[in-house]
Amino acid sequence: MYLNETHLQVREMARDFADGVVRPIAEALDRDERFPGEIFEQMAELGLFGVGVPEEMGGPGFDSLTYALVMEELSRGYASIADQCGLVELISTLLVRHGTDEQRALLPSILGMRTKVAYCITEPEAGTDVSGIRTTAVRDGSGWILNGGKVWIHNAPVADLAFVLARTDKDKGHRGMSIFIVDLHAKGVERGPKEHKMGQRASQVGALNFSDVHVPADMLLGEEGRGFHMMMSVLDKGRVGIAALAVGIGQAGLEAAVDYAATRKQFSKPIADFQGVQWLLADMAKDIEAARLLVHSAAMKIDAGQDATKACSMAKCFAGDMAVARTADAVQVFGGSGYIRGFEVERLYRDAKICQIYEGTNQIQRMIIARELLAKGARV
Amino acid sequence: MKVLVPVKRVIDYNVKVRVRADGSGVDLANVKMSMNPFDEIAVEEAIRLKEKGTATEVVAVSIGVRQAQETLRTALAMGADRAILVLASEDVHQDIEPLAVAKILAGIVKEESPGLVLCGKQAIDNDMNATGQMLAALLGWAQATFASELKVEGEEATVTREVDGGLQAIKVKMPAVVTVDLRMNEPRYASLPNIMKAKKKPLEEKTPGDYGVDVTPRLRVVKTTEPASRKAGVMAKSVDELVDMLKGAGVV
Incomplete structure (x- = not known):
């Protein structure tokens, strides 16, 4: 397994935090459209903002793969929480790479959520x-x-x-x-x-x-x-982040669908006993895992200093499309309930859609993938 | 004051436990393992003592397979200063029995001279609830078990214990062994910077032989079985029928 002990430790911590703190209030945050300042403060204390900022600049100094793991887990709790993490990562990456010492002095306050x-x-x-x-x-x-x-x-x-x-x-x-x-x-x-x-x-x-x-x-x-180029230089990492966020949404949908299928009874047996439902679950699981592996592969390319443009676009495009299609499946497993406000999968389906739009639309991602293929060849 | 916190790697409390086919115990291969939740509470309490200035150093120790170093890294990431891993087995299915663990811990206490040993009241895997008490006996120290509150004041500690029907406050002389209960605190999440720092904290490796302890099991597990599955209930068609059923069962 390519995830080392530290990766697993961070993932577990982010997962525990998402389960314990984020997921229980996600429905309320969605309903009230509320800025969850108190959760962001907690995240700041736990060092969940600016995952890749080097230690000497006030961050924890983790690699892009760790960042992707954090994004997926936070998003599994609630995508809006992960999106704030993604925004801070992007801004702090810009400051780390291009900021003057005076500008970098803003980092502790940004990572601490005192400056939004x-x-x-x-x-x-x-x-x-x-x-x-x-x-x-x-x-x-x-x-x-x-x-x-x-x-x-x-x-x-x-x-x-x-x-x-x-x-x-x-x-x-x-x-x-x-x-x-x-x-x-x-x-x-x-x-x-x-x-x-x-x-x-x-x-x-x-x-x-x-x-x-x-x-x-x-x-x-x-x-x-150099503004445009600086902006482009952080896009790879941004796309990995959004791709991981999309995987987290899909994963939350899968977990909800599996639990529901095992307990919901029709025709005197759990609906999980019907092959039609089993195939939905299997398709969800395999596409989520494929998207996750694309995300990790793209993140590892960034960490290895390789050309990651195509990998990041493939991850973002595939994961975004996957999240929309597979949360739709999660709604389908829930049947009528899945269409009702207050059921997690209804929210997940709505949360997923933007993943095909922001951080470069999936049409643009396809253009980038094609451009890379035609310029550099199709061989891997 | 130095605080020693023994931590055990156990099957994660969220995992659905399966009995091994030969009935020798619970299947631990390829299942998620975590720090015993009571030990996590003990680590948290030790770190709080350090933050309050009562403790000067927190040393975590684990006894078992090599993978227990992951458990120690968790303790280090929470805030322990250093860790000791006693490699006592290569087989994840070999449980090191309480007396052997207590003897090894007694050996570590002699080397480290802590002023307090804080441990979980029991491990959630086999629920022995014995190690802390045995350790206190071997050391000739005071012991306070099932603690929900701990106040260290110089040569004495006041410990609130959870007993049947209420709380009991006792005073113990230091050094002491205190075993902690569920409600003592809520363990913190390890922060990302602390997870990074934990990688650089010292983790020393030892063997039971270093303390002259033989960990060969003295207990023999005769059989392990799944709990009996619940029998299907009966549907009552009306309230009257339900009341009759309850009367028949002697419940009302």
Whole structure:
């Protein structure tokens, strides 16, 4: 087995935490669309944010495979909890790789959940095609002046600090974008209302508008004009995280379906005795395991410093599609009950859908896979 | 004050137990094993004593197969300072009996000179509830069993014990052996930074021979069987019929 003792120890701890703390209140969080600050505080104390941040920068310093294990287990408890972990991982990876010492000094507060973060890329006219962003940052003496609007931003209603992709040179395409670290309590920042979503409803999502927001010069992340590339550089890990999150949703559905099939009786016997139900369970289990192995393989490629782009896209695409299809099966095992609010599988099915959309749609993942195949050949 | 905490690797409490085909015991091959939950409570209490400044060092010890080092790593990740693994068997199915465990622990106590041994009241695998008491007898120390609260004050400790129908508070002289019950505390989750740090904490390996102890079993298991399966119930068609049934059974 490729999982070492430490991997297993972390997985067990995350699993216990998800079972003991997260899963029991997932239905309530979904119903109330509530930001679970108290759970995030506990997670911060347990070092579950910034899993890959090196010890000397205040993190626990684990590999990407450990991160994937944590994401799956947290998501098995509730996907919105894992998604916060994924967001912090992405932001902290950006800071670790590209931040100045002063910027990295933000890490302990971010990992401790005292500073809540947002990652701002998407705009009304720029979703999958990031090059279409219209948010601009213009030099102004002691810093930059930021103008524009971002939508579907995770944490927008609650965040303190945003990492904003903005255009700094309109003529340079992908090389004309930069990332700025923006204080969301600054003058000129306006928050839109909280969106009411289909699933992962405890994740707070909304719009952010910037009108003449002053950003100090030392809050430019990395080099000017490298924003798009920095963003892309952390996408592999982001995709592994979301893929693991999708596996966690599928796993929760499988566990619920197996338990239900064994206890629900029709025609005087448990429905698990019927082959039709058995095949649903078997298909769920094999696809979840296949997705999990793709996730682990992609994570290990990142950890080994190999080219992981195709592996991460395959994991994200397969796991996202799997989560939607197999939670639909979980609903099917539950029959009418599975369609009722309050039954876990009903929520899981809704929570799964976004896995085909965020962190790059699954259509984009297929384009990436095909592009890699055609550029580098199909041989493994 | 140094605190010694013995921890046992046992079948996880969530695992559905299966009896081995030959009836010699419970099947432990390829099943999830964890730290005995009572021992986890003991580790937690020891760490709290250290956090309060009462204890200066927490040493975890496990006696059994090599895989018990995973159990020790868990104790280290929770906050124990170092660990001792006594390799007493290569067979996961060989249980080291309480007297042998107590003798080895007595040997470790002589080497380590702790001021307190905190252990689980019993292991959930065979429910012997004997090791702590035997250890106290071998050392000639005071013992306090089934503790739900522990207050160490210098040369004395006040221990609240869970007894039938209530709580009993006793004072024991230190050094002492205290065995802990379920309600003493709620063990913490090991944090990720502490799991990482635990990898670098010292884990010393010993053998029963180092303490002059022979762990050959003295007890013989005659038979192990599954609990009798529950018989199907009877459906009462009406409340009257139910009342008649209850009367017939002499319940009401």
